[in-house]
Amino acid sequence: MAAHADWQAAETIKTYAITGTSGRELYDSIGERGPLLGPKIRAIAHTDFKLTWTRKYEPQPDGACTITVNVPKLVISYTLPKPSSQLSATVRKSWQKFIAGVEAHERVHGGYIKDMVREIEAMSVGFSVPDDPKCSKIRVELTKRLGEISNKERRRNSDFDKVEFSDGGNLQQLVLKLVKEE
Numbered sequence: 811m812a813a814h815a816d817w818q819a820a821e822t823i824k825t826y827a828i829t830g831t832s833g834r835e836l837y838d839s840i841g842e843r844g845p846l847l848g849p850k851i852r853a854i855a856h857t858d859f860k861l862t863w864t865r866k867y868e869p870q871p872d873g874a875c876t877i878t879v880n881v882p883k884l885v886i887s888y889t890l891p892k893p894s895s896q897l898s899a900t901v902r903k904s905w906q907k908f909i910a911g912v913e914a915h916e917r918v919h920g921g922y923i924k925d926m927v928r929e930i931e932a933m934s935v936g937f938s939v940p941d942d943p944k945c946s947k948i949r950v951e952l953t954k955r956l957g958e959i960s961n962k963e964r965r966r967n968s969d970f971d972k973v974e975f976s977d978g979g980n981l982q983q984l985v986l987k988l989v990k991e992e
Contacts, residue, residue, distance in 0.1 A: 819884040819924055823913075825892035833904050833988040836893060845889050854981070855912050856889045857919035861927060865934075867945040875945035876938040877952075882927050886920045888913065901991055908988040915974060915981055919967055926963040930956060 828839035844852035866879035890913060897905055933955060939948040974981040 875942035
């Protein structure tokens with residue numbers, strides 16, 4: 811069996827331009843230009859990923875099929891707002907605190923994605939399905955298990971966002987401090 815491969819996620823930061831010279835104007839611009847999460851739902855920032863695998867499915871002498879190679883390639887993209895104009899010293903200081911907190915929040919999501927990939931890797935290296943000499947049943951069973959792991963990651967992200975955006979939550983506080991320019 812191939813050992814767990816040493817892999818690193820590639821992480822990139824993309825920005826979108828916002829306008830304004832005050833914390834309130836910057837936040838309003840985020841509301842107008844932020845990444846779309848649905849037809850009408852905009853976010854402050856967003857974490858997305860692309861995950862591909864190099865897998866080798868090998869028929870075994872006993873008729874089973876086993877995954878013998880399973881190497882992930884993970885690219886995580888963070889999309890963050892960026893003011894398009896020069897900010898006053900006061901607003902810049904407030905903005906820097908805000909964007910540092912937003913980026914830290916998004917990197918937690920990135921960490922959850924990495925955890926998911928490690929969990930997929932752990933369950934699938936050496937994964938075997940009996941009576942599958944053509945290695946077709948294993949793909950169906952693997953897809954089911956991957957769906958369960960993916961759903962768990964989505965719930966984890968959703969639960970985290972609920973806490974962060976709740977009354978008194980970290981992101982709520984960051985927004986309030988930005989619009990008040992504290």
